[in-house]
Amino acid sequence: MKKVVILMLLSFLAIQTGFGQTLFSIKAGANLATTTINKDYIIPANTKTEPKLGYILGLITQRNLNEKFYVRPELFLSVKGYKLNDAPRTTGSFYYVNLPVLFGYNLSPKVSFYLGPQVGVLGPVYFNDKNSKRSRNVKKANGYNTFDAGAGAGINYKLSAKASVDFRYNQGFTNVLFLNYIDHTGRQIEADVIKNNRTLDVSFNYFLWAGR
Template sequence: MRKNLLAICLVLGLRGVAHAQGSDVSLGLKAGASLTDLVGADATTYGKLFGFHGGLFANIGITNVVAFQPELLYSQKGTKQPRNSNNPMDYAIDRFHYLDVPLAFHVNANGLFFEAGPQVGILLAAKSKIGSTSSDVKYQYNDLDVGYLAGIGYQRKAGLGIGLRYNGGFTNVRKEIDLGPVVVQPRSRNEAFQLYLTYSLNGR
C-alpha cells in the first residue's frame, strides 16, 4: 500500500515534468526548521517540538503564473507529552521521522509565491524519549499520514529562496486501540510550521 501510493505520487511528478517541456523547469534543494505538534480532540495536553526537514524538489512552470512543485523530504515531527501536571519539566518527547511527498501548486508574482496542495507521508521511525531513555514506539502509529500544505515564500528559478509553510493532517497518527469489546481511535493529527531556505539550479 505504501509503495503503491509513493509510486503514484512519483508518477504524477514525472507526468508533470513531461508536460512541462518547453516551460521553465528547475531542480532544487531545501532545508529548514520545523515547529510541530499533535492537534485534535485527544491531543489537548501535547506541547510543541522543534525538528528539522530537508530534501529535493522540482519546480515545473505550467504557465507564467502557475507552477507545480513535487518534493521528496525527510521530516521530523512529534510532540512533547507532559507526564506530571504539577511539574512542567517532566515530559516525554515523541519524535516521528517521515518521508514526505508534498505536491504543491504555486501561484507566482515575480518570485513571490503562494502555495497549496496535498501531501503524503510514510512513517520511517517513531521514538519516545524520557530523560536519557529512548524506546521504539513505531508499532503504535499508522504508517501513512495524509494531509495538506499551504504557504508563502520567495523563490526564483535559480538561486536562493525562502519560505514558510503549514502542514496539516487529515488522518489520525495513532493506530486504533483494541480494548476487547470496544475499539478506540485516538483523535490526534500531525501539524507542522516549517521555515526553510531553498536553492534552485538548472533553471532555463
C-alpha cells in the same frame, strides 16, 4: 516501507513529465510540530501537548505553466510529533517521507503563494525524555497509521536568483495512532489516541539546475 518510498520517488519523477522546463532545488529547514492527543490516554490527566522542534530535508522540482502559475512537487523527510509538559518532558518523534504536489501563483517577481495536497509515509517512531536516551523504534509494536494524508499552504520569497525561503503550514487529516484492544472488563475498545499531525515549516531552498 522501502517499497513505498521507492514508489513515492518514482511518482515524484513521473510528475515532472508533460510540462515545460523543470527547475531542481534542494531544501533544508526546521518545523514546529504538534498533534491532538486523546486526553484519556495522557497520564497525569492535566498534561498538555506542546510543539516540538523538528527538521526538514529534501528535493524540490518546479515547472512553470506560464508567467503566473506553476506546479511544484516535492519529496522530503520531516520529523513531526509532539512534546508533553509532564515532569520528564516526554517527546514523541515521527519520521515521515512526504510527497506534496503544490500549485503556485506568482504574486510578484519575488513572492508567490502555493497550496496543495500531501501524502506522507511513516517511518520510525521514537520516544525520549530529559532523563533517558531515545527508545527503540515502537512503530511495529503499536497501531500507528503508515499513511498520512493532508494539505499544505505557504508563501515563497526569493532571496536571489538561486535562493529562496518558504513559510508553510501543513495540516494532516488522518489519525496517527489508533488502538483496538480488549480492556480488563472484556470490552472491546477502539480509540483514536493521536490525531492529525500539524506543522509550521521554515525552509531554505537552493536552486541547482534546470532540466527538461
